[in-house]
Structures are given as structure tokens and as C-alpha cells.
Amino acid sequence: MEGPPQVTTHPAPRPDATDANLLYSDIEEELRTQVRALLADRCPPQHLLARVETDQVHDPKLWHALAKELGVTALSVPEELGGAGATWRETALVLEELGRAAAPVPYLGSSVLATAALLAAQDTELLPAIASGERTATLAVPFSTWPQAAYPGTVHITRDGLLNGTVTSVADALSADTLLVPATGPDGPALHAVDLTAAGDTVTRRAVVSLDLTRPLADLDLRSAPGTVLATGEDAERVLRQALTAGAALLASEQLGVAEWCLATTTAYVKDRHQFGRPVGSFQAVKHRLADMWIAVTQARAMARNAVAALADASPQQALETALAQAYASETVVMVAEAALQLHGGIGFTWEHPVHLYLKRAKSTSIALGTADRHRAALARLADLPSTQ
Template sequence: MPPRHPEIDPHLLSETDEQRQLRAVLRDFYTETSGPEEVRKHLATPRGYDEPLWARLAGEIGVHALAVPEEYGGSGFTFAELAVALEESGRALSCAPLLPTVALAAHALLYSGDRTASERYLPRIADGTLTATVAGFHAEGPGESDEPGVTAEQGGSGWVLRGQADFVLDGAGADLILVRAQTPAGPRMFACEPKPDTSRRTPRRVLDETRRQALVEFRGAPATTVGTAERTEETVAATLDTGRAALAAEHVGGSGHALDATVEFVAQRHQFGRPVGSFQAVKHRLADVLVTLEAARSASAYATACAAVASPHLPVAACAAAAVCSETFRLATAEYVQLHGGIGFTWEHPAHLYVRRARGGEALFGTTDRHRTRLAELIGLTTGSAA
């Protein structure tokens, strides 16, 4: 019989007073600074987001520093506090690279156990002056990706990267890219600060324009190793599971906005002399979204708690949350469009932006089917190894 892991403390599944206060501050912040018109304006900028707003988020509220230890210039909280920020950013459909910078790259540095790299990069991530992302962290199992990948070789002046990584989150704008590359001795993680002469970054046209992605081609780009070779795959796997938990929190926030906006609209819109929301069929559809959303909240809360305490349950919790929250977001946004009637199908209404975020999120860190397959492997329902 496999050894039992300690269970998660139920208190970790409930919000603390500090987390509630953080949520209220962020809700007010995004209400003041974000909206459909602001999102469209941000998409037209070179970086795809409001850089002064990004600086305010770091400086005034300290979001970037939440899950960074104090020894690296952070606030010393946990992923639980960061998940609150991610949920509120998902609710507001924030275009800023919070997911790749703070959820992925920062945690990859922490999981690597490399103090030198952490001391070099984490303080700048925490204060908002450095954006970062990861590349080559495939969600597929070995041999399942058609991507050529990135290789690393040692030259006279150190390591250089060659090859390409596609659909890299914020790949065209990130100041730092943590790359999983193949070396003659096996995979290693490298830190690369891309320069135009050695790294070509081509923005990809993607469904969700609020979350930019790019093809990154390394042409002898200088890089430094991060962590040890023995720890590379463990670091990549933990980073991806943390990313799944982070994306689940975002999806809960987006679903909550879709439901709240739809309930408000059907209460105001009238047909046959009555509010549309008074019709039984509409009530049932919204009730279905609410039930599904509550299940998603529970799945997300459990994954968040596992990430916050580095629980060995995280792979299972992250897969479950990814599958449940992704499907919830898809349902919530579908009803967001349909129950708004004709206006919901127009480009002027923000509903389609949330639909795009929901559909785009389904492909990040593995598809829903892939999450279910991996979950079955992790809990022993199938034979074979987990990816």
C-alpha cells in the first residue's frame, strides 16, 4: 500500500481576514482602473498591457511580492495570497503578465533551489521592474510534443541556447526567460535575458489577445544554468502544477464576473412586461452556472492550499482544478453571451473577451482531456506512468 500523505488543514481552505482585505483592495483597484475600454486600449500598446498600472500593482499593493520570501525582497506570504490576486485579475480580465512572471517564473526559481539565481532575479520580480516567463516547459509527456525544442551547448564564454520554443506566454516582451533545454548530459534549466542579436521573438496571433504569446528562436543566446541537472524535471513539473493552480484561480475569477454580470443584466432586461431573470428557464440556467462555479471554487481552493504548503497532493489537486475550473469558465462565458441576447454577440460588449480568455486558457498547461488522463494515472486508475 502506498504511503499516505498528510491531509490539508481545513482552515487553509477558508479565506483569512488578510486575504479578504486584499481581495477588497484589488476589487476596488481593478474597478477604478480596468474595464472593457481600458482593456482594448491596453491591447493596442507595444507591450499589450498598461505598464504604469503594472508598476502601481507592484508598488502600491505589492502583488508581485506576495509569494516571494522576504530574503529575496518579497513579502513572505504564500501562494494562497497570490491566488487571491490572480482570481481578481482574472475577474477584471487583466492583460498584465502576472501569470508568467509571478506564478511561473518566480516559482520556477524558488523550486530550483538556486540561491544565486533567486537573489539575482526575484527582488526585481517582487518590485515589478522585471517581467519573466518560462519556455520549453512542455505540458505533454515525453515524446508527445512536435516542438523542435531548445538545446544548450557550452562555448568558450559559457552556455548558449539554440532552437525554438513556441507559444511562450509574454515571450515577445519578457525581460527574462527561464528555459528548459537539452544538453548532452540531459535537460537543464537556464536563465536567458534575450537580446535582439541572439534571440528572435515573433508575436503569435492567438485567440485570446489579452494573453500574448510568441515564438522565441534562440540563435546562440547566452544563458546561465539554474538549479542542478538532477532537479530540473522536478522543478519543471512543480512549476507547471503551480501554473495550473494559478490558472484555475483566474478562471474562477472570470467565471464569477460572467455570472454576476449576467444576473445583473437579466434583472434589468424586460420581455413581455417582466424581467428576463424572472423566467424559470433563465433561473435554471443561472443556477447551473452557480452550482458549477461553487464546485470550481472548491477545487481551486484545494489546489491553492496544496501549492501554499508545498503538499505532495499538488499534482492531483492541480489537475482536478484545471479540468473543473476550465469547464466552468467555458460554461459561464457561454451563458454570459447567450443570456445577454443580441448585445452579447457584438464586438462592443466585453463578453467575447471573456469567451476568448476561457477558450485560450483551455490549451494552457495541457488540455482538459490531458488533465483527466494524468489525474487517472496519478491516483492509480490506469497503468503507466504519469506525465
């Protein structure tokens, strides 16, 4: 739909802006139905609550089902490399559903961050195994790293090409068998692939206490760890930046899924919960809170879809659209989750109800891959807005 004619009082549209249809296609809706059905069967709330009390939070059986039964780990990988040849839009839709279920699987680390890095590096060795689900990988950077951050310097490359250093708070590292490690050495930055099944005791993973019980973090110690070079110099910086941009863009879709669950579950609860002989949802104050939640979720959906459309189309504006989506979604998902917990009343504050898991997922993602403030600062720079300082 074309907008009104431009006049001198209106700014010109951004050059090369993505003009994409943000609605869900029939194929995407069919994919949603399949993923949601699988998660309802394999990852119901009572199973999730029980799993976070164990030492193995990641669910290998669910991961196997996602990879082998549905093939969603192959969506963004080209067909010639054993993938489905789909786009990031389909991957984002899977993340929405995984967010709705707070599913304890390494999809963001392996099928988004690692896959995006390997695609940018034009890898042909690891991608087929990751697409099939035979291997899982993750990007060995702190989970808080934002796309515009400086290249990490905590891991160093020796003259012999071995890796030494530490990386803290890495998401999905405990279940990974391959690490993509940014490192620096005498010849500058380089991105290495470290096979953990062959690294022996040269790589140590230590679980750390994290707020999100459904997504464990780990600290990594590398001591003369062998690695395979994927990219060097400016290419390594470009690959890392592209992977983090893809991760941040698609994280908005996961945050959207978390917020959608909070809204839907809260709406159903206040319809059934009665006080003073009336459903709680009939009170005006509750209606207003639900309306605010609905508006926020609707706006977050538009921004998340726009960001992933820019990524899928390789738009020159993908970094800007990603910053815009994260600047909004990171705060919105926390607001909606907090409202959900409050509107659930006393039951919402108990360990037996899963709403606390969604609040913790919301809060942890609000600082993952860059806080809203960092993305707003990046947005101002990318949009060439004047500085207030």
C-alpha cells in the same frame, strides 16, 4: 469538522491529504478589496476593449501599480529576498481578481510560472528584481505544456553553453525582459535564465495571432543566445515540473475569477433587461441557466482553493489536487462564459460588450498548461485508478 467513522465499505482517505481551511481569511479579503479597487479604477471594461485594439496589449502602467502600489508581485517571494513572505494562497487570490478583470498584465508568467521555477531552483539573484517588479520574466515553454509533459527538447545547448532553438506560443514573452529556458545538451537537461536586455539579436520574439486578445503569445528564436544556468539534470526536470504544477494550480484561480465575472455580470444584466414587460431573469429557463452557472462556479471555487492550499502547504498530493482542479475548472469556465454570452442576447455578440473577451480568455485557458483530458489522465495515474484500455 470530522467525518463519520470509517467502515470497511468506504475507501480510506488519501495519505497525506491536505486538511486545510479553504475559506478566505480576513487578510485575503482585505487584499481582494485593494486589488479589486485598483482594477476597477485602472482596468475598466471600456479601457480593456480599447487596449486590445492596439499593438501594446500589456498595460505597463497597471503592472507598475500592481507591483509598486500594492506589492502583489512580491507575495510568494521570501522576505529575505525582498518579498512579502506570503503564500501561494494570496497569489491565487490576486489571480482571481485579475481574471475578473481579464487584466492584460504578465502576472501568470512572471509572478507564478517564473517565480515558482526560481523558488524551486533556490535562486537568489533574479527573485528580488522580480518581486519588486523591476524585472518581468516568463517560462519559455508553449502555453499548452502540462505539468506531466516530457522535458522540452526544442532548444539545444552548444559545447560553449549557448542556446539554439525555437519555442512556440509562449505566454507573456513579449513584455518579459528575462526568459527561463529549458534546454538539452551534451550533459542532459538544464534550465537557463536569458537576459533579453543583454541578449541583443540572439533572441527574436514574434507575436502570433492568439484567441485571447488580452494575453498575447509569442514565438521565440534563439541563435547562440547566452544564458545563466539555474539547474541541471534531474534538478532541472524537477524545477520545471514544479513551476508547471504551480502554474496549473493557480490558473484554476484565474479561471474562477473569469467565471465569477461572467456569473455576476449576467445576473445583473437579466435583472435589468426586460422583455414582454418583465425582467428576462424572471423567466424559468433563464433562472435554470443561472442556477447551473452558480453551482458550477461554487464547485470550481472549492477545487481551485483546494489545489492552491495543497501547493501552499507543499503537500505530497499537490500534483493530484492540481490535476483535479484543472480537470474541472478548464471545462467549467468555458461553459459559464458561453452561457453568459448567450444570456446577454444580441448585445453579447457585439464587439462593444466585453463578454467576448472573457469567452476567449476562458477558451484559451482551457487548453493552457494542459487540457481537461490530459489532467483527467494524469489524475487517474496519480490516484492509481485502473486503466480502461
